[in-house]
Amino acid sequence: MLFPIVLLLLIIRLFNLQVVHYETYAEKAHSNRTRYVRDRAPRGRIIDRNGVLLAATKPSFSLYITPEDFPFERREQVFDRLGRILNVPAESIKKRYSDTQTASFRPRKITGNLTHESVVRIESSRYHLPGVSIEAEYVRSYPFKNTLCHVLGYVGEISRAELQTDTFRHYRMGDVIGRSGIERTMEHLLNGRDGYRWVEVDATGRQGFTLRYPEPVQAIPGSEVQLTINLELQKACESFLEPWKGSIIVMDPQNGDILAMASRPEFDPNLFATGITSADWNLIINCPDNPLLNRAIQFEAPPGSVFKAITAIAAMKTGDVTSNSSYTCAGVFNFSNNRFHCWHRPGHGNLNLISAMECSCNIFFYQAGLKTGIDKIASTARDFGLGAITGIPLTGEKPGLMPDRDWKRRAFNDDWWPGETISVSIGQGGVITTPTQIATMMSKIANRGTLYKPRLVSGYTEQASRNTILFEPGIKSNMPDFKHWDTIIDSLEKVVKGSRGTARRLRMREMTLAGKTGTAQVISLNALQRMGYDSEDDVPVHWRSHGWFAGFGPVDNPEVVIVVFIENAGKEGGREKFTIARNVLHKWYELTKPGYFGPEPDMMEDLYDN
Amino acid sequence: MTIRRYLEQFDFILFMTIMLITGAGLMTIFSINGDDPALNDFQKQIIWVGLSLVLLLGIQFADYHTVIRRLTPLLYGCVIFLLIYLIVRGQLESGVRRWIQIPFVNLRIQPSEFAKVFTVLMLARHMERWAGKKPGLMQMGIPCLIVGVPLVLIAKQPDLGTAMVLPLVMITMIFAAGFRVKTLMILGLCAVVSGFLVGRSVLKPYQVQRITAFINPEADPLGAGYQVIQSKIAVGSGGISGKGFQRGSQSHLKFLPVQNTDFIFAVWAEERGFLGSFFLLVMYGLLVARILKAARKSQNYFAVYTCIGIMSIFFSQIIINIGMVTGLMPVTGLPLPLMSYGGSGCLASFLALGIVFNIGIRSFPSY
Numbered sequence: 001m002l003f004p005i006v007l008l009l010l011i012i013r014l015f016n017l018q019v020v021h022y023e024t025y026a027e028k029a030h031s032n033r034t035r036y037v038r039d040r041a042p043r044g045r046i047i048d049r050n051g052v053l054l055a056a057t058k059p060s061f062s063l064y065i066t067p068e069d070f071p072f073e074r075r076e077q078v079f080d081r082l083g084r085i086l087n088v089p090a091e092s093i094k095k096r097y098s099d100t101q102t103a104s105f106r107p108r109k110i111t112g113n114l115t116h117e118s119v120v121r122i123e124s125s126r127y128h129l130p131g132v133s134i135e136a137e138y139v140r141s142y143p144f145k146n147t148l149c150h151v152l153g154y155v156g157e158i159s160r161a162e163l164q165t166d167t168f169r170h171y172r173m174g175d176v177i178g179r180s181g182i183e184r185t186m187e188h189l190l191n192g193r194d195g196y197r198w199v200e201v202d203a204t205g206r207q208g209f210t211l212r213y214p215e216p217v218q219a220i221p222g223s224e225v226q227l228t229i230n231l232e233l234q235k236a237c238e239s240f241l242e243p244w245k246g247s248i249i250v251m252d253p254q255n256g257d258i259l260a261m262a263s264r265p266e267f268d269p270n271l272f273a274t275g276i277t278s279a280d281w282n283l284i285i286n287c288p289d290n291p292l293l294n295r296a297i298q299f300e301a302p303p304g305s306v307f308k309a310i311t312a313i314a315a316m317k318t319g320d321v322t323s324n325s326s327y328t329c330a331g332v333f334n335f336s337n338n339r340f341h342c343w344h345r346p347g348h349g350n351l352n353l354i355s356a357m358e359c360s361c362n363i364f365f366y367q368a369g370l371k372t373g374i375d376k377i378a379s380t381a382r383d384f385g386l387g388a389i390t391g392i393p394l395t396g397e398k399p400g401l402m403p404d405r406d407w408k409r410r411a412f413n414d415d416w417w418p419g420e421t422i423s424v425s426i427g428q429g430g431v432i433t434t435p436t437q438i439a440t441m442m443s444k445i446a447n448r449g450t451l452y453k454p455r456l457v458s459g460y461t462e463q464a465s466r467n468t469i470l471f472e473p474g475i476k477s478n479m480p481d482f483k484h485w486d487t488i489i490d491s492l493e494k495v496v497k498g499s500r501g502t503a504r505r506l507r508m509r510e511m512t513l514a515g516k517t518g519t520a521q522v523i524s525l526n527a528l529q530r531m532g533y534d535s536e537d538d539v540p541v542h543w544r545s546h547g548w549f550a551g552f553g554p555v556d557n558p559e560v561v562i563v564v565f566i567e568n569a570g571k572e573g574g575r576e577k578f579t580i581a582r583n584v585l586h587k588w589y590e591l592t593k594p595g596y597f598g599p600e601p602d603m604m605e606d607l608y609d610n
Numbered sequence: 611m612t613i614r615r616y617l618e619q620f621d622f623i624l625f626m627t628i629m630l631i632t633g634a635g636l637m638t639i640f641s642i643n644g645d646d647p648a649l650n651d652f653q654k655q656i657i658w659v660g661l662s663l664v665l666l667l668g669i670q671f672a673d674y675h676t677v678i679r680r681l682t683p684l685l686y687g688c689v690i691f692l693l694i695y696l697i698v699r700g701q702l703e704s705g706v707r708r709w710i711q712i713p714f715v716n717l718r719i720q721p722s723e724f725a726k727v728f729t730v731l732m733l734a735r736h737m738e739r740w741a742g743k744k745p746g747l748m749q750m751g752i753p754c755l756i757v758g759v760p761l762v763l764i765a766k767q768p769d770l771g772t773a774m775v776l777p778l779v780m781i782t783m784i785f786a787a788g789f790r791v792k793t794l795m796i797l798g799l800c801a802v803v804s805g806f807l808v809g810r811s812v813l814k815p816y817q818v819q820r821i822t823a824f825i826n827p828e829a830d831p832l833g834a835g836y837q838v839i840q841s842k843i844a845v846g847s848g849g850i851s852g853k854g855f856q857r858g859s860q861s862h863l864k865f866l867p868v869q870n871t872d873f874i875f876a877v878w879a880e881e882r883g884f885l886g887s888f889f890l891l892v893m894y895g896l897l898v899a900r901i902l903k904a905a906r907k908s909q910n911y912f913a914v915y916t917c918i919g920i921m922s923i924f925f926s927q928i929i930i931n932i933g934m935v936t937g938l939m940p941v942t943g944l945p946l947p948l949m950s951y952g953g954s955g956c957l958a959s960f961l962a963l964g965i966v967f968n969i970g971i972r973s974f975p976s977y
Contacts, residue, residue, distance in 0.1 A: 003925060004895070006929055010929070010936070011891055014891070015884060017842060018879065022846060025846025032840075032863075202864050202865075
């Protein structure tokens with residue numbers, strides 16, 4: 001009859017479900033009851049040399065969609081609804097979803113930094129948003145905003161191309177990586193490793209116990225990175241630099257520690273932490289002053305007269321000039337049909353090396369340079385770190401250029417003209433350096449021979465073990481056989497101490513100081529005159545000369561190197577650089593010498609000098 | 611002397627079958643309740659099974675032919691009254707009027723469960739008048755009325771699953787009584803036409819949705835198709851030997867809907883596997899076969915039709931329920947007899963089976 005047939009049919013059906021298709025349904029039951037949960041590893045913090053928090057992480061909410069829980073037929077509906085809640089076009093959400101490739105059980109990140117209101121609205125319409133979930137994550141935050149932005153850098157979401165590379169093989173779409181500065185160079189330390197686990201969930205998505213298999217992996221928080229920067233000094237440097245464009249570097253000449261590295265104008269790295277808006281990005285990228293540029297390492301400018309220290313060392317090293325050698329400056333120097341002027345048209349008279357350095361006489365160094373020759377000057381300059389990257393752990397450092405015979409041959413296929421040596425010996429004629437190179441150069445002079453790799457990161461602390469690993473100062477070269485440090489340092493001290501010293505306005509009661517000023521021409525004086533600019537005040541800002549001061553103190557036992565670089569300083573900035581350097585040194589003194597309560601008023605005449 | 615003769619005729623195989631199925635049901639309810647000690651479904655069901663057993667045995671003392679047969683119109687009338695009462699004054703609970711609260715005690719009864727049994731008795735009482743002659747079309751009026759009244763009332767609750775059982779039972783009984791081809795064809799046509807009309811006007815949106823979901827469950831996996839998908843996953847993932855007692859993830863993590871009533875078979879199949887569900891189907895097969903055996907040896911038309919009717923109640927519910935759980939039929943919301951949780955269902959099933967035993971022990975083979 002009918003009855004046994006129907007019964008048999010049911011048994012066949014059950015056999016089909018339970019025996020034939022067991023694997024399929026067992027798998028479905030398993031994926032029903034298990035969820036992949038990612039345990040976020042916070043990005044490592046960045047602190048200054050005194051432990052002040054410079055880059056932190058703060059919690060934020062992100063929107064995810066899990067493909068396997070996202071029913072195909074309802075996608076359009078869900079995209080629309082999310083678009084309305086987040087106030088963005090549904091298309092952009094859809095695009096973001098389909099652009100992200102993950103395994104079907106892995107949630108795909110749609111957007112971060114949800115507002116509290118969006119979170120509430122999404123949570124309350126849960127039923128209409130199958131597969132959509134909200135996860136608490138960390139976002140980068142920089143409590144001091146613009147301060148130190150160029151050194152810290154900023155973070156951004158990893159790109160698809162980067163994901164393909166071997167360096168980022170354990171990263172996932174939607175992860176945040178350092179994009180510039182310390183954030184980028186210390187990425188391997190700062191980035192933690194996310195953990196994951198599988199948890200049992202019930203039909204309402206409530207999470208139960210963690211499954212033992214697949215084995216859970218613990219999140220490893222990123223390491224805490226300690227900088228050599230002194231935040232107080234940094235803040236002071238940035239404020240002293242206002243309103244100029246430029247850079248200030250404060251460095252410890254005994255180990256290469258960078259105590260402060262300011263660059264103006266600056267930006268707020270917080271804007272990048274949650275994905276910069278196109279409005280903000282356009283504002284930054286279209287700003288003519290280029291705030292993203294770290295002028296300390298990315299601005300290449302002629303060192304100007306600061307370079308005379310190198311010419312002097314090269315000349316003394318070769319013996320072409322001794323402390324007794326003297327030349328006469330008549331304000332002009334004729335060399336093969338060309339007239340080379342001293343900045344001081346009346347001339348300086350008879351000078352030896354020390355007095356020539358004091359008043360920064362061009363004529364003396366023209367002749368010293370000619371006698372020494374370009375190759376020796378260039379190799380000395382390289383020994384002092386000029387014309388090459390210093391290796392500071394920051395992104396995008398520029399090498400500058402130290403021209404010589406070989407370079408001329410390679411670049412122009414031409415011979416080196418002795419007239420070019422004349423320009424080079426006073427830091428023009430193709431020599432370009434970054435403020436950081438000048439700082440390492442001055443440090444080498446201060447410590448009598450050791451060229452340090454500038455150190456920005458003193459060490460890091462692994463968060464799980466609390467082990468701290470310290471970085472050693474990096475020594476790049478020594479100069480054991482140079483015997484004339486006293487003469488060089490005396491001459492640089494004379495620049496500040498001497499009555500004709502070009503930096504005499506920097507004389508301080510608190511400590512002895514040695515240094516060298518510099519004015520770097522952006523365009524030759526002849527060219528300016530040809531264009532009809534007679535007075536410096538008429539020259540358009542972008543053709544005004546850059547101002548340099550590089551120095552160290554105390555002279556007997558140098559503890560600090562300072563470099564002030566002012567972009568397009570002109571006459572006014574050329575004066576201002578001394579005030580800035582003085583303020584920075586006072587601040588440094590105040591921060592390092594307990595019981596010091598600031599400078600006494602100094603009575604110095606207001607002089608413009610080279 | 612008489613007692614001994616009754617005992618000789620008592621169908622112990624049927625009794626054991628009932629006990630095994632009921633036991634499996636209790637085990638399953640216990641398994642589900644294990645998650646939540648606050649739920650005492652298992653304890654309640656134990657009491658219901660106890661009461662039902664008393665009813666089953668107690669009813670043996672009343673001769674079906676004299677007592678039950680005579681009481682039939684009264685019982686039928688009472689249940690129709692309760693069904694009308696439900697429509698008029700019944701409490702709306704989650705969209706349906708299905709239960710009557712008994713005053714002073716914390717008990718609810720579901721008249722539709724008893725309606726099925728009493729309708730069968732009423733039909734049998736009417737059909738015995740045909741005395742074995744093949745019924746003509748003109749004789750269909752009264753059976754249609756007997757079935758039609760409770761059908762409409764139950765469909766109004768609405769309880770489409772239970773209502774669906776009634777015409778199936780009637781057709782089976784008329785089939786058993788013998789039929790003319792013309793009669794059956796016209797009945798079938800009527801069923802199709804009325805089914806279509808009912809489908810157009812009476813079906814609630816959710817019922818239409820259930821039918822669409824049956825045709826293509828993946829169309830709306832979180833909506834109406836959800837129950838079928840989850841139920842199939844539960845059954846399929848049970849495999850050959852099952853996940854083990856209280857180990858069913860589909861049921862214990864609440865992916866499976868209405869687990870202790872409509873989808874109880876899925877819980878059993880998940881935890882006991884194909885071996886368990888095969889065993890249960892064999893038990894149900896045996897149950898039906900033993901009821902038919904009672905029908906075969908009975909000595910009057912009332913007894914035959916009653917047994918056939920009761921057999922078809924069980925049969926149609928088993929097919930519809932397991933068909934639904936395994937995704938062969940649309941979700942109708944029908945309990946699985948003897949397995950599902952519920953006092954009225956349990957009492958009504960045992961009552962029906964009690965009548966079968968009653969018929970069985972009073973049918974002596976002719977010496």
